[in-house]
Amino acid sequence: MANSDPVYLRVVEDLRRQITEGLLQPGAPIPSRHQITRKYGVGETAARHALRVLAQEGLIIGRVGSGHRVRQRPDLLPLHRAQAHFSTDMHAVGRRPTCDVKTDSAEARPDIAVRLRIAAQSPVTRTRIVYRSDGKPVQLAVSYEPIVYNDGTDDVTQVAHRLGGNGLKLTEVTEHVYARVPQPVESDVLDLPAGVHVLHVERTHWAGDKPVETSDVIIPCDQFRLVYTLPAPYGDQINR
Amino acid sequence: MANSDPVYLRVVEDLRRQITEGLLQPGAPIPSRHQITRKYGVGETAARHALRVLAQEGLIIGRVGSGHRVRQRPDLLPLHRAQAHFSTDMHAVGRRPTCDVKTDSAEARPDIAVRLRIAAQSPVTRTRIVYRSDGKPVQLAVSYEPIVYNDGTDDVTQVAHRLGGNGLKLTEVTEHVYARVPQPVESDVLDLPAGVHVLHVERTHWAGDKPVETSDVIIPCDQFRLVYTLPAPYGDQINR
DNA sequence: AGAGTAAAGTTGGAATCACAACTGATGGCC
């Protein structure tokens, strides 16, 4: 079928097809390097490279000593779902994820009120979460919600669950994502080296057409990367 | 400074630092494989791998026979800016980018009216752009704007320029990005194989607090990938 | 001088071998 494509791409495409078509279900084991060399008649380099590419696409996950498996999460994720993997992913790479949660209530924030579609002077609950990996801060999330929803607990990470008690059902999450230069307070909290940009995710949780919570997530670009890649060799090439 | 990190990471981090700090300006040549082996005292594998990683991050670009250079575009881009590189990027990998533009005006679209914050029955101009690479459709953009702005030209890609003539200045672009299963019409236009998901970018151009144009960009996940990666070996690992 | 050619250098792809760290399972020992 294929022709003069690189050998490793043949392997990538075949495995990717099997995964996206559901032949290989999440959790299913992927052939090991040696098995690939035999099954596809390719060298070890090609097998290794194929596995690397699939892993980098998020389709499979590898563990030393255990092998590769189809990733539990689907092939592509909205950012907010990918972020839900923060804790497990950090664990996975052998780092201890922790977070500070600090809530300071009752403040009027006109800019946030717009996003929550409430009166400009209504007080909102602000919760700041600093995610850490082995103590090192890697992510900052500042979340706001109308004060009426807050039930006094600190567990802002369980928005959906808590809102259930208020008779609201989360139906959607929308996001604005962009990269920018960090603000001083962000550089401070995240201990950013000079020159590092941040990814800013403006996220709103909706219950029907009502925004019930909105948050700003700040991710340093040297920690987590949102990469827009071309399907070209090495992901990218030069123009002239 | 570093300790037991993989050798290639030392090279990656040093070059990345030089790029993000501006020591290596866009267009500046990156040491070749052989130069890296000598300069950093590493093997060829490590040098090659380091270049591969940097290229995959979009920081540098390689050309066979010519070498690597610091990429013209900055290290991280909002999607809409990355997309502006579509044409040059396609050229770069030796493919001929073309696009069909089709505008059919005067239709009432209540759903779009909401996004444009205009009356539900106001007619909007719909423009459909099919981007092609060597004839193969790779991207679909459906763009809407209030009919008053349209000046009859087909060049919807130059939103900012055209709107200037109406006394409006684009100040912001916001996006909602998510992945989903393609709709039949999309599978049809883009000639999608079964099982391929699409990235859906809902984009709105703003002039101040007025939305002046909104568009849906559909990108097949097997053509372009938005990848959320961890700074871990192979980008990802398993939990448990 | 100008044009065509040859050579050197570079990247992308690939094969082969090696090794440390880790996992899972097996089997033996208490």
Added chain:
DNA sequence: GGCCATCAGTTGTGATTCCAACTTTACTCT
């Protein structure tokens, strides 16, 4: 039975070597 050590298998990393395709430069020949 329960616990521990061993061992084969796997991944991540790395070195080395080779080759095709390409670019750039320098050189030679007309």
